[in-house]
Amino acid sequence: MTTGEYTSSALAAKAFKDAFFAAAVTNHASDNGVRVSYGHPGSGTRGVDDLIAVKNVRVTADWGPMGIRHARDVILELDVEYSAFISGVDDDDKSATDRAYALLDVDDAYCRRAPAYNGDSTLGGVVRDCMLTSSESAGVTDNAFLAQGRLIVVLATFTARARITD
Numbered sequence: 001m002t003t004g005e006y007t008s009s010a011l012a013a014k015a016f017k018d019a020f021f022a023a024a025v026t027n028h029a030s031d032n033g034v035r036v037s038y039g040h041p042g043s044g045t046r047g048v049d050d051l052i053a054v055k056n057v058r059v060t061a062d063w064g065p066m067g068i069r070h071a072r073d074v075i076l077e078l079d080v081e082y083s084a085f086i087s088g089v090d091d092d093d094k095s096a097t098d099r100a101y102a103l104l105d106v107d108d109a110y111c112r113r114a115p116a117y118n119g120d121s122t123l124g125g126v127v128r129d130c131m132l133t134s135s136e137s138a139g140v141t142d143n144a145f146l147a148q149g150r151l152i153v154v155l156a157t158f159t160a161r162a163r164i165t166d
Contacts, residue, residue, distance in 0.1 A: 004128035004162040009059045009074050012127075012162040016076045019123035020107075020130070020158060021054045024080070027106050028052065034103065052103060053081040061164065076127065076160040080107070087149035093141050096152040100137065104156050108132040111158060127160035 006012040021038050028034040034050045035041065041053055056079040062072055084099035111130045113119025121129045135156040145151045 003122055003125045004160075006162055006164055007166060009061055009164055012074055012164065013057045013059045013076055015126045016123070016130075016160050016162070017054060017057045017078060019126035020078055020080070023110060023120070023123055024052055024054060024107055027110050028103070049085045049087070050099060050103060051081070051083045052107075053083075055079045055081060071163060071165045074162050074164055076162060077133075078158045078160070080104075080156045080158060081153060082156060083151060083153040085145075085149055085151045093139060093150050093152055096141070096150040097137070097139060100152045100154045104132075104135060104154050107158075108156075123160070127162050130158055130160040133157050133159040 004012075006015065017038075021036065024036045028036055031050075034052060037051060037053045039053065039055060041051055058077045060075040060077070062074075082100045082103045084096045084103065086096045086099070108131075110119045111121055111123075111132060114121070121131070123130055135154055137152060137154040139152065141150045141152065
């Protein structure tokens with residue numbers, strides 16, 4: 001098989017999530033304050049201020065051409081949550097916001113760059129290409145956390161393309 005080619009949408013979705021998770025672990029390995037989680041991090045996040053949770057993956061397929069192989073292209077969307085916590089009584093959310101977006105920028109840059117520039121838009125040949133297609137943040141710490149510090153969460157969606165062949 002060639003880059004980003006699979007025999008089913010399910011295999012493509014799992015491979016994309018696995019590859020992105022592995023890339024995020026590598027991308028943030030030198031930053032001891034960051035935990036990268038495959039899915040929801042659960043309760044094991046005590047002592048971790050910054051968290052990257054590689055969460056939901058969605059597949060959208062289009063009808064392929066008629067023929068024996070029924071090859072078709074699929075769009076894969078992966079939701080990744082970047083959260084940063086600054087303990088203490090900072091006067092505003094700016095420090096946590098800056099940190100959350102800095103974490104996102106590392107993975108965004110990785111997916112945008114060619115291997116010669118320490119990136120890989122194909123995630124090691126797992127997809128045809130991958131890029132950050134959306135991000136959002138409320139930009140305000142929830143009242144439940146204000147007494148402990150500032151917590152900002154940025155929700156990002158990375159979109160990739162793959163081909164399904166039989």
